[in-house]
Amino acid sequence: MLIVKCSAEGPDYSRTKVLTELFCQLSLEDGGSNWQFHWWEQDVLVRKGSAFAKTSTSAPNSETSSDVPLVGVRFKIPYLRDRHGNLVTIQHKAWVSLSDRRWTLSAV
Numbered sequence: 001m002l003i004v005k006c007s008a009e010g011p012d013y014s015r016t017k018v019l020t021e022l023f024c025q026l027s028l029e030d031g032g033s034n035w036q037f038h039w040w041e042q043d044v045l046v047r048k049g050s051a052f053a054k055t056s057t058s059a060p061n062s063e064t065s066s067d068v069p070l071v072g073v074r075f076k077i078p079y080l081r082d083r084h085g086n087l088v089t090i091q092h093k094a095w096v097s098l099s100d101r102r103w104t105l106s107a108v
Contacts, residue, residue, distance in 0.1 A: 001088070002087070002089075003090065004088065004089070005091070005092075005093065006019075006090040008090075011074060014039075018090055019080060019088070019089070020037070020078070022088070023035060023037045026080070034083055035082050037078065037079075039076060040076075042074070043072050043074050044073055045071070046071060046073050047070060048068060048071050049068070
């Protein structure tokens with residue numbers, strides 16, 4: 001798996017362009033036969049007051065043993081998958097070492 005840095009913060013990465021542009025570039029190179037664009041979407045309960053809960057519009061769902069309410073947050077994260085099962089996704093503040101040649105992307 002390769003994780004690419006993006007500038008988006010929060011649980012919803014639907015407006016990011018870095019993976020869409022990478023997918024377009026790879027599709028042009030191979031005619032669109034190797035890479036597929038997908039979305040991972042999941043509702044997750046997080047503690048109220050966490051960084052992700054600040055973007056939530058949900059009401060508290062339940063409470064933990066420490067009386068901190070949980071809120072539902074919808075995560076939406078794009079990813080690419082090639083025909084061999086390799087994955088490329090994005091993350092805020094990710095660190096990618098380009099000196100590691102194992103992660104060279106190709107359309108082959």
